[in-house]
Amino acid sequence: MDTNTYKKEIELYIHIPFCVRKCNYCDFLSFPSNDDAQLEYVKALCAEIVYRGKNFSDYTVSSIYIGGGTPSCVNTRHIISIMETLADTFTINKEAEITIECNPGTVTREKLNIYKSLGINRLSFGVQSTNNDELKILGRIHDYKSFLVSLDSALHEGFDNISADIMYGLPGQTIETLRKTLKDIAKFNLKHISVYSLIIEENTPFYDRYYDDYILQCQGKLTSFLPSEEQLCEMTDFVGAYLRNRGYFQYEISNYSKRGYECLHNLGYWKRKEYIGFGIGAASLIDETRYANITDIDKYIKNYLRTNPISEYSERVNLTLDEQMSEFMMLGFRMVNGISTADFYNSFGRTIESVYKEQIDKLIGQGLIINDGNFIKPTYRGLELQNIIAREF
Amino acid sequence: MSTDKQYIRNFCIIAHIDHGKSTLADRIIEKTGLLTEREMQSQVLDNMDLERERGITIKSQAVRIIYKANDGHEYIFNLIDTPGHVDFNYEVSRSLAACDGAILVVDAAQGVEAQTLANVYLALDHDLDVIPVINKIDLPSADPERVIEEIEDVIGIEAENAPQISAKTGLNIEDVLEAIVTDLPAPTGESDNPLQALIFDSIYDSYKGVIVFIRIKEGSIKVGDPIRMMATNAEFDVVEVGYFGAGRFVPCDELTAGMVGYITASIKNVTDTRVGDTVTNRDNPCSEPLPGYKKVNPMVYTGLYPADGAKYPDLRDALEKLQLNDASLQYEAETSVALGFGFRCGFLGLLHLEIVEERLEREYNLDLVTTAPSVVYRVYKTDGEMIELTNPTNLPDPSEIDYMEEPVVEAEIMVTADYIGAIMDLCQERRGEYISMEYIEETRALLKYRLPLNEIIYDFFDALKSRSRGYASFDYEMKGYVKSNLVKLDILINKELVDALSFIVFEGTAYERGRKMCEKLKAEIPRHLFEIPIQAAIGNKVIARETVKAVRKDVLAKCYGGDISRKKKLLEKQKEGKKRMRQVGSVDIPQSAFMSVLKLDED
Numbered sequence: 001m002d003t004n005t006y007k008k009e010i011e012l013y014i015h016i017p018f019c020v021r022k023c024n025y026c027d028f029l030s031f032p033s034n035d036d037a038q039l040e041y042v043k044a045l046c047a048e049i050v051y052r053g054k055n056f057s058d059y060t061v062s063s064i065y066i067g068g069g070t071p072s073c074v075n076t077r078h079i080i081s082i083m084e085t086l087a088d089t090f091t092i093n094k095e096a097e098i099t100i101e102c103n104p105g106t107v108t109r110e111k112l113n114i115y116k117s118l119g120i121n122r123l124s125f126g127v128q129s130t131n132n133d134e135l136k137i138l139g140r141i142h143d144y145k146s147f148l149v150s151l152d153s154a155l156h157e158g159f160d161n162i163s164a165d166i167m168y169g170l171p172g173q174t175i176e177t178l179r180k181t182l183k184d185i186a187k188f189n190l191k192h193i194s195v196y197s198l199i200i201e202e203n204t205p206f207y208d209r210y211y212d213d214y215i216l217q218c219q220g221k222l223t224s225f226l227p228s229e230e231q232l233c234e235m236t237d238f239v240g241a242y243l244r245n246r247g248y249f250q251y252e253i254s255n256y257s258k259r260g261y262e263c264l265h266n267l268g269y270w271k272r273k274e275y276i277g278f279g280i281g282a283a284s285l286i287d288e289t290r291y292a293n294i295t296d297i298d299k300y301i302k303n304y305l306r307t308n309p310i311s312e313y314s315e316r317v318n319l320t321l322d323e324q325m326s327e328f329m330m331l332g333f334r335m336v337n338g339i340s341t342a343d344f345y346n347s348f349g350r351t352i353e354s355v356y357k358e359q360i361d362k363l364i365g366q367g368l369i370i371n372d373g374n375f376i377k378p379t380y381r382g383l384e385l386q387n388i389i390a391r392e393f
Numbered sequence: 394m395s396t397d398k399q400y401i402r403n404f405c406i407i408a409h410i411d412h413g414k415s416t417l418a419d420r421i422i423e424k425t426g427l428l429t430e431r432e433m434q435s436q437v438l439d440n441m442d443l444e445r446e447r448g449i450t451i452k453s454q455a456v457r458i459i460y461k462a463n464d465g466h467e468y469i470f471n472l473i474d475t476p477g478h479v480d481f482n483y484e485v486s487r488s489l490a491a492c493d494g495a496i497l498v499v500d501a502a503q504g505v506e507a508q509t510l511a512n513v514y515l516a517l518d519h520d521l522d523v524i525p526v527i528n529k530i531d532l533p534s535a536d537p538e539r540v541i542e543e544i545e546d547v548i549g550i551e552a553e554n555a556p557q558i559s560a561k562t563g564l565n566i567e568d569v570l571e572a573i574v575t576d577l578p579a580p581t582g583e584s585d586n587p588l589q590a591l592i593f594d595s596i597y598d599s600y601k602g603v604i605v606f607i608r609i610k611e612g613s614i615k616v617g618d619p620i621r622m623m624a625t626n627a628e629f630d631v632v633e634v635g636y637f638g639a640g641r642f643v644p645c646d647e648l649t650a651g652m653v654g655y656i657t658a659s660i661k662n663v664t665d666t667r668v669g670d671t672v673t674n675r676d677n678p679c680s681e682p683l684p685g686y687k688k689v690n691p692m693v694y695t696g697l698y699p700a701d702g703a704k705y706p707d708l709r710d711a712l713e714k715l716q717l718n719d720a721s722l723q724y725e726a727e728t729s730v731a732l733g734f735g736f737r738c739g740f741l742g743l744l745h746l747e748i749v750e751e752r753l754e755r756e757y758n759l760d761l762v763t764t765a766p767s768v769v770y771r772v773y774k775t776d777g778e779m780i781e782l783t784n785p786t787n788l789p790d791p792s793e794i795d796y797m798e799e800p801v802v803e804a805e806i807m808v809t810a811d812y813i814g815a816i817m818d819l820c821q822e823r824r825g826e827y828i829s830m831e832y833i834e835e836t837r838a839l840l841k842y843r844l845p846l847n848e849i850i851y852d853f854f855d856a857l858k859s860r861s862r863g864y865a866s867f868d869y870e871m872k873g874y875v876k877s878n879l880v881k882l883d884i885l886i887n888k889e890l891v892d893a894l895s896f897i898v899f900e901g902t903a904y905e906r907g908r909k910m911c912e913k914l915k916a917e918i919p920r921h922l923f924e925i926p927i928q929a930a931i932g933n934k935v936i937a938r939e940t941v942k943a944v945r946k947d948v949l950a951k952c953y954g955g956d957i958s959r960k961k962k963l964l965e966k967q968k969e970g971k972k973r974m975r976q977v978g979s980v981d982i983p984q985s986a987f988m989s990v991l992k993l994d995e996d
Contacts, residue, residue: 199949269957283956290958315958384945384946385946385947385948386948386949387947387949388944388947391968
């Protein structure tokens with residue numbers, strides 16, 4: 001039965017671009033829609049899975065991530081078709097980590113029960129904050145109470161591997177309100193917590209409202225709405241300390257977990273594992289080529305609902321060896337454990353020193369990374385100055 | 394075509410800026426039918442985009458017009474347009490020397506202004522007959538009677554019968570044309586005499602070489618004549634002679650005494666044909682050159698560097714080409730520790746600098762870093778030697794300096810009574826020395842101040858305009874050098890001296906300047922991994938300091954659904970931005986920081 005172990009591993013990402021309401025900070029590919037549109041999309045999505053998936057018969061799937069948008073807001077029968085199509089098309093590892101993103105307030109026990117029966121074994125709740133004023137500013141549809149209800153349902157349905165997303169650096173947020181949010185979540189001893197610092201993205205309501213302030217923040221100057229850079233750094237330190245004290249380990253810039261509960265799917269991205277993204281805008285890395293699906297949903301549906309669909313990408317870049325190595329470095333340094341010199345050698349057939357000695361020495365000199373011989377890791381400071389490290393490669 | 398001198402009029406139009414000089418020129422050209430209205434591009438004489446945009450004339454231009462006068466004769470008008478800015482005073486004076494008369498345009502609402510006076514005096518110095526014209530009489534605020542009185546009282550020329558026109562609407566333009574015929578003199582000179590021609594401008598053409606604009610004072614010139622430039626002694630054979638059509642050159646057989654036109658002679662180097670020089674016949678030379686030629690010396694120097702060091706050869710080529718059209722532009726190679734290879738360039742004034750800079754960026758597509766402009770200081774050393782200092786970096790050690798001198802100007806500022814106080818304050822702040830004040834009329838006065846040139850080269854004009862709500866006008870004249878207490882202000886970034894930021898400053902204002910510099914630089918320099926002190930120092934003494942705090946957070950949070958490409962693009966963009974900075978020691982300094990010194994008085 002263990003023929004799987006001889007196959008190459010691959011990760012799958014499924015994009016559900018629907019949500020009840022677009023949040024004020026969100027620039028991801030998602031929008032509200034009706035059930036008919038969702039049905040059409042899911043049909044096309046399943047067609048894409050079948051069409052592109054057929055080339056991967058000698059692979060085994062190590063993780064699946066259903067993200068969005070808000071996958072939990074679409075009709076459960078859509079999730080059923082997607083999971084069934086995946087199971088029919090791919091060989092899915094029995095231990096595969098299968099995550100679905102959920103919004104508090106959009107899941108019921110029935111829904112969760114079905115997810116569980118489909119093999120989904122990990123839930124990621126977009127909590128963001130437990131302060132209802134902050135949630136309102138963000139434009140979230142839920143409040144703290146609805147999170148409590150959803151979490152209760154999830155625990156009752158036997159989900160053990162649960163993650164919560166938290167945001168900080170919010171307009172008006174203070175260390176005190178952040179402490180409260182952390183406390184409200186950490187008390188449930190969830191296996192995984194992601195903590196993201198708010199980024200003001202273009203084409204969002206937040207951009208119009210806070211962009212000027214954000215620039216001041218980035219320049220370390222006095223801000224009016226957002227926390228100052230000084231406060232932001234304090235918050236970063238605070239989050240780390242608070243979660244460490246409660247048995248969480250930071251394994252990536254924004255991610256904390258109990259031992260053994262790191263999100264394997266996300267780690268795959270940083271380790272340059274191969275992955276296929278299905279759905280509009282989804283990205284893939286296959287055979288050292290990066291792809292991005294088209295983002296036009298009508299075009300996407302039209303293509304995959306035809307009898308003879310084609311692969312349509314908005315981007316398709318074959319990575320040169322230099323680019324592969326550069327990615328290995330810049331992505332690897334997002335992880336607290338950094339990069340393995342042995343992995344580098346195994347991947348590229350040359351030592352890391354022969355390629356990047358100058359850059360590594362410079363960054364060590366700047367106190368941003370350390371080299372213990374087997375691993376080169378970002379320092380605590382380097383983790384927060386990730387872009388400076390990445391720009392070297 | 395008849396070349397009888399009595400039917401030729403060579404004239405220019407002089408005016409204060411914005412009083413309507415170019416518009417009147419357009420109208421004259423249009424009325425005489427040289428171009429139809431449809432062919433007219435507004436302001437024919439201002440050829441360069443830059444000239445039209447800024448509403449100023451940079452290069453002299455000339456055009457020949459045929460006018461049929463009321464007396465039944467056809468007249469040849471040679472209209473020579475002169476640059477209107479004090480920076481180009483020398484060129485103005487050469488253009489005037491090519492004329493026999495001048496039309497003085499005065500705004501019917503604003504009356505006589507500082508440059509009106511300056512230009513009239515220049516014209517009178519050249520023995521030109523001046524006929525006044527009152528323009529913009531269509532304006533509601535026009536008061537021609539008052540302006541006529543003002544012209545008579547202040548300038549002392551008869552203005553009773555001055556044409557009252559609107560160049561904009563074309564009203565009474567015929568009066569101006571008739572006045573040119575009746576009130577301006579015909580040229581003198583004999584075509585049989587040895588050739589004596591004044592160079593009043595030149596431009597470079599890549600096919601014909603230098604095209605020399607001349608006014609024939611005596612004698613004649615035709616194709617094949619051997620000629621000699623009397624100041625430079627360069628000799629050539631004439632290839633083409635001609636006159637100026639509207640925006641084009643029209644070849645003809647011969648130019649004779651009294652005429653205005655151009656010659657080409659396969660001249661490759663514009664410096665062989667200095668404005669103000671005299672052209673004569675090599676085999677039959679005139680006894681002496683026309684008076685008044687002088688070599689113009691730059692008044693303002695600045696370092697010009699390519700933003701991208703690799704573009705240095707491009708900058709050199711561009712400067713070479715620009716100089717072909719602008720003999721007053723001087724440059725020599727220099728190097729800066731901070732900026733690498735570049736050029737120290739000399740300009741007639743700040744406007745000249747700006748124009749050259751803009752042309753380099755627009756016409757030659759160069760991205761430039763400019764260092765703070767400097768005037769020419771005289772440094773008298775203890776060993777008796779005197780150095781003319783054009784680059785602050787070259788200032789000798791203070792122990793070797795006996796004393797220093799800086800150039801001063803005499804400024805004439807015309808200002809309405811309400812703002813006299815504000816303008817006097819401004820002049821005081823800029824170390825001005827009061828000379829006199831005359832009331833031109835009840836509400837307006839002419840202020841005279843002696844001012845150090847280095848106080849007016851940055852932003853004096855802007856300050857003047859803002860403090861007088863636009864009602865002050867300004868003109869200046871060089872008045873030599875005076876002894877002054879000057880120091881070199883150095884800027885240290887992360888303890889390293891940045892040569893390109895050093896400048897010479899009056900000791901009394903050094904602290905203020907240093908403090909502002911540090912503040913500006915703090916705002917311009919991006920944060921690094923370490924704290925960066927920015928210091929202003931005189932010698933070893935630090936007089937001001939700011940600190941750029943270390944960066945603590947620089948991270949892109951989420952890579953959603955593995956969208957690595959987008960993250961990579963963002964990082965690439967950041968890397969590009971970094972590449973465009975100058976590295977001094979371990980600090981990356983953006984180009985804008987080097988220019989920030991120019992804008993110290995902005996807020």
